[in-house]
Amino acid sequence: MTTYIGLEVHVQLNTRTKIFCGCPNLFGAPQNRNVCPICLGYPGVLPALNQEALDKSFLTAMALNCTINKRTFFARKNYFYPDLPKNYQISQFGTPIGREGFLELQLAKGPRRINIIEIHLEEDAGKMIHSGDWSLVDYNRSGTPLLEIVTAPDLRSGAEAELLLQQLRQTVRYLGVSDGNMEEGSLRCDANISMGESLPDYKIEIKNINSSRFVRQALEYETRRQMRALEQRTPLRQETRLWNENRDLTEIMRSKEEADDYRYFPEPDLPTFYADDGYLEKIRGAIPELPALRRQRLMEQYELEGPIATQLCATRELAELFEAVVGEGVEATLAARWLFGDVRKELNHRSLSLTDGPLNAQRLAQILLPLQRGELHIKLAKQLLQALFDEGRDPQEIMQDERWRPLSREKLRTIIEGVLQAHPDIVHSIQEGQRKALGFLMGQVMKRCEGRCDPQESQELVREMVGVDESQ
């Protein structure tokens, strides 16, 4: 018995303006703020396709290894719903931006190819809000460019579907075409699932899956349900079900007989778009190095272990920062350790993302390079990172401040005296000729100074105060 799962993933493109009008494409504005006669479907308005949406669609289709439709046009998908201002959705039918692509699913046992049937561009609808006796509609989202990615039924479990979704999110973020944020609805998905010895002729569509965790849960629930039905020889038929996230189960929404006839026909308000070779080459040139390849390269170039490289490639920003820091001369493992450790801690603590704080590669290198050369104590380095986030200044500049300056000779002498008094035995053994023990004293001194002393100077002073000189 094989489980066949295919996903229909909707990705909101992060274009500056909406797909067919000049309204800002922003999440989180007050209701019905980012609207105009065009995205409200007033009489007489026409759509004008946003070139940026087309560019980003082609970019995504190419990055997902699709065959590109050089000649592409739009179609009207007709259905009535209050959140759809024109009561038809401008979508694509027959000439999607791309088709027959694939994505390598990075499974623990190695990558497996998941085929992509097609990628097409369409407009998003508004949102219905039910409140007491009222149904309200917010049209801010109406006309947001939406890319629909349809995979083949190549996934075998809810866990694989969840992983695919995570990888797609990572990919669209790398491409810079979407923030891929499921909580804000920038990435949504419907799933098709069926079970059989071979691909059966029915499929069950699950809608309303709002997080990658729910995708797994809904599909695992549906696997169990269908398995049970097959065991009991209850026939399964084509239907659409809704995931109920409060009850952790799927519920029937409509059967095949009730399915809509969308009466697709070519959109007469938009011309056919022709992508010439020059344009496509330009777009192809803009594809960045994608996570899987980058991971491979990082492992080879910096001799990193797999899990570390995977973590570094989680986002394009992290991978880029890592490489830039290493480019400044910082050792790769040290840079990685700091990025996963203290840097992440500071960011989480301040609810910052990697790019919207004061951090950059040069600044991080100003901390890590002296640390790596032994000129900066680890404790001081950590404090310096905090100060960098607090003050938003270069660490080099911060270190000029009084409180970061090396201790005075007098202060240093007091500290050394304290150390010597605390370890009379060791002082004695050194005086007896056990020179190696000097290192222990030095360590104690450095610790008490919290790194605020010159190691060379301290060592000389310790020798002097213990009463052993250089030549001996």
Place this chain on the structure above:
Amino acid sequence: MGGWKSSLRGNQREQIIEYIHASNATLGALIEVDIAQGLALQRRYHQGDKEAKAGVESLVGVPLAIKDNIAVEGFQLSCGSRILEKLRAPYSATAVLRLLQAGALAVAKCNLDEFGMGSDSQHSYYGPVKNPWNEDYVPGGSSGGSAVAVAAGMVPLALGSDTGGSVRQPAAFCGIYGLKPTYGVISRFGLVAYASSLDTIGILAEDIALLRCSFQAMRGPDSFDQTTVKGPTKVAQPHDPATCHIGYLAEPEGLEKPVALEYQRSVEALQGLGYTTRAITLPYLRYISPAYYTIATAEASANLARYDGIRYGYQPADAESAEELTRRARSEGLGDEVQLRILLGNYVLREGFQDRYYLRAQYIRKMLRHKMELLFRGIQALLLPVFPSPPFRRGKEGMSDFQQKQADSYTSLANLTGQPALALPVAMHGDLPLGVQLMGREHSEELLMDIALRYRRHYSPSRPPRYPGVIA
């Protein structure tokens, strides 16, 4: 035309306004008159004479009436329908804006068949329009209000829309000129869509010079309508009748006697004016009307879906659900003819039936285009009847809605091919005018207007005796 220029600012102002209201009370041509709003728009948008194109006669101060399915900011936009009863346009159509920028004065909105669906201007929520030559007769439609406003001397210039003959047929029925331009030459942004791939904004005027300069002011690409085209940039040379070949039908089908007779006479008149005429046969005449109604209703079924009572327009009170709200708004707000065409459109677009209807109609359209292109290799213009009958009676003694649809073949041809056509008055039949139309190659509007201008040497139309107007 000269007399019109400052008519609404000069000392004849009150007299004109009085004439408009008095004649409109009988004719029902205008459904909103707001001269103050027109003056306000002119002050806001008129760019001054210095920006007027060289060689183009000025439109400054020329009163303009606009079919009520074209948006003019601050004016109503009812489309002759109850469902848009209270709607005020929040923006202006590009074509209107360009006329305002050239100094025209938008003063009124014209009555029409609801959403442009009809050929007699008797299908309006605002009541019927009467023919100023004989009030018992229809003025034609659907731009009947625009044609009557011009023919009765209320305004010298009006905009209409022509999807299957809706500018040319009322122009012919009222004894004025009516131009349907090449598809895409005048922006459709702001024209309430009936059938997007066939719709054009057209011009109705009693004067060729005014027709010409308003066409020149409106034409050209618009970023709000991506189906607009640039057209030829070269200024058309004055034509030489001796080398201008005009085709005509040796045996025009289905014409009533007086129409056939005047059609034949107009061929002879063209010969008398020095043109070379050539008898041709029109290909696929009997397929035109079925193909036209299949495509038009298919597109209309989607275009009119947005009128759901949610965001604007007629809203029935106390609906229990969004579905009930929409069902009642549409059942109560849309007229019978409109509902019929929406149903037809849904029928031809059904899944599994597109081959038989919609796709076959598109195939016929393609063949027609091809055949007409071939035909126009041998001729520069084609003389055609407009409508198979003279203006018919209002009410039951007139033509049925079905007869009217069958009678659209000669006009809807140009909409299916996208080519321009100009209706011109050629004779009187009793107390009612008769017209013919000149069809041409794409972008041959200037030539068609030149021929019509020359035709005035043979026949020059006048005003209806009962509606002489204030300005000659």
